[in-house]
Amino acid sequence: MPILPREQPEPPLAEPRKARQMAESFGVDAQRYDQARPGYPDALVARIVAGSPGPDVLDVGCGTGIAARRFQAAGCAVLGVEPDARMADFARARGLRVEVATFEAWRPAGRTFDAVIAAQSWHWVDPVAGAAKAARVLRPGGRLAIFGHVYEPPAEVAEPFAAAYRRAAPDSPLNGQPARRPLGLYRAAYAKFADQIRETEQFHDPEQWRFDWERSYTRDQWLDLLPTTGGLTRLRPDQLAGILGAVGEAIDSLGGRFTMNYTTLAATAVRAGAR
Numbered sequence: 001m002p003i004l005p006r007e008q009p010e011p012p013l014a015e016p017r018k019a020r021q022m023a024e025s026f027g028v029d030a031q032r033y034d035q036a037r038p039g040y041p042d043a044l045v046a047r048i049v050a051g052s053p054g055p056d057v058l059d060v061g062c063g064t065g066i067a068a069r070r071f072q073a074a075g076c077a078v079l080g081v082e083p084d085a086r087m088a089d090f091a092r093a094r095g096l097r098v099e100v101a102t103f104e105a106w107r108p109a110g111r112t113f114d115a116v117i118a119a120q121s122w123h124w125v126d127p128v129a130g131a132a133k134a135a136r137v138l139r140p141g142g143r144l145a146i147f148g149h150v151y152e153p154p155a156e157v158a159e160p161f162a163a164a165y166r167r168a169a170p171d172s173p174l175n176g177q178p179a180r181r182p183l184g185l186y187r188a189a190y191a192k193f194a195d196q197i198r199e200t201e202q203f204h205d206p207e208q209w210r211f212d213w214e215r216s217y218t219r220d221q222w223l224d225l226l227p228t229t230g231g232l233t234r235l236r237p238d239q240l241a242g243i244l245g246a247v248g249e250a251i252d253s254l255g256g257r258f259t260m261n262y263t264t265l266a267a268t269a270v271r272a273g274a275r
Contacts, residue, residue, distance in 0.1 A: 061121025140273030
């Protein structure tokens with residue numbers, strides 16, 4: 001969904017302070033976020049685990065632990081780093097070790113890991129500093145994996161949403177985007193991530209992975225997810241109500257549900273050096 005920068009790989013706002021405010025707005029309703037947001041393909045998790053030298057995983061921007069729990073279920077020991085204390089508290093209550101900090105400011109204190117993952121969070125990290133820091137905390141042969149979903153609902157849902165958002169928040173800097181954007185734009189952003197990893201000269205040549213899958217949403221399920229997204233977390237209740245009403249009507253016209261075709265993209269590379 002184009003005007004929602006929640007998972008989008010490009011920097012969401014030009015001003016760092018505003019970007020940080022949006023990055024830390026997702027904890028307004030951490031429980032809803034955790035329940036409504038989609039998980040990650042089993043094949044992605046399995047491929048990262050199989051391509052890492054051991055079970056120790058650092059999750060950058062772990063949020064409520066949606067990705068971390070998948071890796072824990074696969075036998076990994078996961079440490080999360082999360083700037084929003086509300087999200088961190090939620091994740092801790094569900095068994096995840098979390099330290100509150102931005103990745104750039106986080107202090108590893110000599111600790112190293114077999115994998116560093118960033119699930120829909122790397123666009124909040126300084127990409128150059130982030131890749132260099134990931135190299136420092138990875139053991140030789142360890143894997144950096146940056147991944148996220150492409151959210152592009154069908155036009156019958158995306159277009160009413162975009163129109164309602166323009167009416168509700170006419171001054172938003174997010175309003176200049178089309179109702180839906182092509183997959184190629186997202187793939188280009190992950191190619192840029194790969195280039196930034198390569199420029200550290202600390203990794204073997206990066207790879208780009210793609211996983212296609214789908215999920216059916218009822219009207220209520222989609223309206224539960226929307227308020228957790230970056231374009232909506234900071235709206236007034238009346239603004240949000242107008243948008244949800246328009247989207248709900250659109251989904252009703254489709255019979256009360258629709259199928260979302262997801263693409264999960266990853267940029268990943270192995271830390272150079274002898275194991």
